[in-house]
Amino acid sequence: MTPVQRTTWPLEPHTKVKHAILSEYLKAWFPILGRYNGKVVYIDGFAGPGRYSEEEPGSPLVALNIAQNARFPGKIVFLFIEKDAMRLKNLKKEIGNIPWPNTFDISPKEGSFANNLSEILSHLKENNLRPAPIFAFIDPFGFKDVSFDLIQELLTYEKCEVFINFMVDSVNRWIEHPKEKIRSQIHTLLGNDKLDSVLNAEDRIKALRDLYEEQLKTAAKFVLPFEMRNKKDRTQYYLFFASNHRMGHVKMKESMWKIDEKGDFSFSAATYKDQSLFNDFDLNEKIRSLQSDIFEHFKGQSNVSCSSILNYVEDKTMFIEKHMKEALRRGEKETKIIVRETKSDGKRRKLGTFPNNALIDFKGE
Numbered sequence: 001m002t003p004v005q006r007t008t009w010p011l012e013p014h015t016k017v018k019h020a021i022l023s024e025y026l027k028a029w030f031p032i033l034g035r036y037n038g039k040v041v042y043i044d045g046f047a048g049p050g051r052y053s054e055e056e057p058g059s060p061l062v063a064l065n066i067a068q069n070a071r072f073p074g075k076i077v078f079l080f081i082e083k084d085a086m087r088l089k090n091l092k093k094e095i096g097n098i099p100w101p102n103t104f105d106i107s108p109k110e111g112s113f114a115n116n117l118s119e120i121l122s123h124l125k126e127n128n129l130r131p132a133p134i135f136a137f138i139d140p141f142g143f144k145d146v147s148f149d150l151i152q153e154l155l156t157y158e159k160c161e162v163f164i165n166f167m168v169d170s171v172n173r174w175i176e177h178p179k180e181k182i183r184s185q186i187h188t189l190l191g192n193d194k195l196d197s198v199l200n201a202e203d204r205i206k207a208l209r210d211l212y213e214e215q216l217k218t219a220a221k222f223v224l225p226f227e228m229r230n231k232k233d234r235t236q237y238y239l240f241f242a243s244n245h246r247m248g249h250v251k252m253k254e255s256m257w258k259i260d261e262k263g264d265f266s267f268s269a270a271t272y273k274d275q276s277l278f279n280d281f282d283l284n285e286k287i288r289s290l291q292s293d294i295f296e297h298f299k300g301q302s303n304v305s306c307s308s309i310l311n312y313v314e315d316k317t318m319f320i321e322k323h324m325k326e327a328l329r330r331g332e333k334e335t336k337i338i339v340r341e342t343k344s345d346g347k348r349r350k351l352g353t354f355p356n357n358a359l360i361d362f363k364g365e
């Protein structure tokens with residue numbers, strides 16, 4: 001994406017989708033964390049001017065609105081970092097136009113994301129502090145100022161997670177730039193020296209995506225990419241979610257499934273008018289592949305609880321609970337599995353249902 005010079009700019013379809021995924025996730029994040037934590041921290045590292053040119057809300061207002069509706073009982077600290085003084089001024093004005101709950105501590109801050117984050121991390125380290133849960137949305141125009149090492153350090157703290165816009169197309173275009181400074185920014189973004197393997201790859205976009213995913217996996221148990229394609233149907237960027245929490249992973253997967261019902265976790269500005277059309281054939285194929293996965297994984301095992309199968313599906317596949325139930329329903333119909341009449345609590349199982357304590361026998365072959 002070419003950096004925009006004006007203070008505000010038009011809202012592109014891919015940004016709408018980005019905000020939709022963010023909203024869906026935050027609708028779950030605030031209430032879930034609110035149950036167990038008196039305080040959470042929401043960081044928008046590249047906050048923008050607050051509104052787009054047709055007055056549509058920018059990401060800080062999206063998050064504030066979701067938090068307001070979530071009725072989070074404790075305190076929410078919002079840190080909105082923006083480097084451009086005019087955009088920050090606009091952002092402050094937009095935030096100031098709305099009365100927010102007094103449990104919100106809102107700090108729009110001028111400066112660079114990397115400097116602010118490294119200050120926060122140094123403060124935590126020097127004082128041996130454990131932070132409240134942090135969700136960091138990292139949404140740059142390009143690849144400058146997104147240091148992998150800082151993200152990795154943030155992810156070492158419990159309950160901290162990131163949602164990053166990885167500008168793969170820009171990286172690919174600039175990767176061989178003669179200026180050492182540019183190449184070094186890319187190096188900082190990726191946090192390793194494996195660029196040679198990318199340069200020699202047949203599909204550099206895929207190689208870069210895989211490399212970044214691998215890197216995030218060194219710091220987070222769960223990593224989910226969502227692909228954004230431009231009007232020419234070329235991959236422009238990936239949104240990467242990285243977290244060490246099962247529940248966060250499941251909720252983000254559910255959000256991505258909601259936005260892309262085909263389950264490709266992809267949006268294309270070239271074809272998006274058709275994107276909402278639900279494609280039964282694609283989904284059928286995917287459920288079939290999930291079925292094979294489950295049956296292969298649990299082959300020959302008996303007395304397997306549905307909750308164990310769900311853990312496997314949620315942690316190790318792209319699917320969520322409703323898909324697991326559909327795969328098991330089909331498996332039962334095709335007599336590939338036997339669902340026991342009695343659940344682990346001794347009560348009878350209702351036909352066609354797959355509660356957590358239902359018990360299943362998988363055939364050996």
Ligand SMILES: C[S@@+](CC[C@H](N)C(=O)[O-])C[C@H]1O[C@@H](n2cnc3c(N)ncnc32)[C@H](O)[C@@H]1O
Nearest residue numbers: 046047048058059082083084112113139140145
């Ligand atoms: C893609 S826009 C953000 C859009 C916003 N997140 C949204 O979804 O509405 C990127 C923003 O980051 C700002 N920016 C650029 N470099 C920055 C840096 N190093 N640290 C913080 N903000 C930066 C730009 O001025 C721009 O407003």
